[in-house]
Amino acid sequence: MFRIPLLVALALSVAFGVGIVSTVSALKATVGFGAIALGPWVAFPDAQTKNTDPYAKAHRARAGKLLYGGAEGLPFTAATDSTGQKLSSGCSYDIVGVTPPARFWTLYATGANDQPMMVDPALPGASNAWTVLRQPDSSFVIHVSAVAQPDNWLAIRDIGAFKLVLTLLDTPTAGSSGLIDLTMPKIVKTGCPDA
């Protein structure tokens, strides 16, 4: 007797359940299409433009961030190290290498929710192109760790998964057609003292 209403209810619950869950997870998983990935670093040079895809438009309307314009800069985000394993704040990492050509760059860590990590203001929670100590060939090594490190130290808090954001300011990378050899620094895991 209740077969037909039951089937209708089943169809509706599948439609709304799967529809909403798939939408929310798609918006959480990525900023949209059109990413440029250089090793673990991912950037979306077109996310703020009119020509971007509907996913990117929905994502930016939901996140409500002030995105960088093409002449301002390009933020690269890394959620994994160079071997593809997720970044975990229980471990220590080295960021080794050079950045693509840019007038300036900044580096800081965020939590998994993309909000900047609240580090004790007395600790070096961020680094930039002027304050970083360099090798004679102008490359750098930055130690990312929750415990104090010598040389360049990027302090993080032990909160589980985290992301690194490297913002290149006034960079030709966004409009690059592959003529410039783009090399981003590597992220190498150096150890997990707690694990």
Added chain:
Amino acid sequence: MRSVLFAILVGLVGAALLHIVIILALPQFTGKDAYSRVLGLYEMDSFFPLGNEPGPTGLANEDPFLRGAVCGFSVNGGPVRFLAKGAVPFWSLSVHDADSNEIFSMNDQTAVNGNLDLVMATPIQLVDLRKTPPESLAQSIMVEMPDEEGYAVLRALAPTDSFEEPVRNFLAESSCEPFRR
């Protein structure tokens, strides 16, 4: 059994439709998009400096070395002029429309003498400005605004703590005002 499978199949088709509808319609009704947050500051026609902690509408400086200021504006009543000058290592400006699409962006190296002097105007206002160019706009960059409303973000770089004060002054003295002849 077959009717249950059919119901699930219908449900999946509905889910796909719903997914597409939500993605396409989301920008119209979130109320959390960047333009709504800028309007929520109730500061039209002036640059509102952002704090390091999320403000009343959740806008904040995300990058620890970049200080930002936002300005919601409308070219409905006339062109809007953006002015800023000062000795900061780097500044950049981006102008977005009400749907948060980028219209124009620039930085200190693409500006005249390193100072910000930009006029946003509708196509008709631009024709008028070019026909009889006012003396004060001789150095200005003029850009066409496809829609009437939008917002601008001005960012200045403070690589070390000693730059905080010049950057604060740079943002405090910047202006975003309707242009009158």
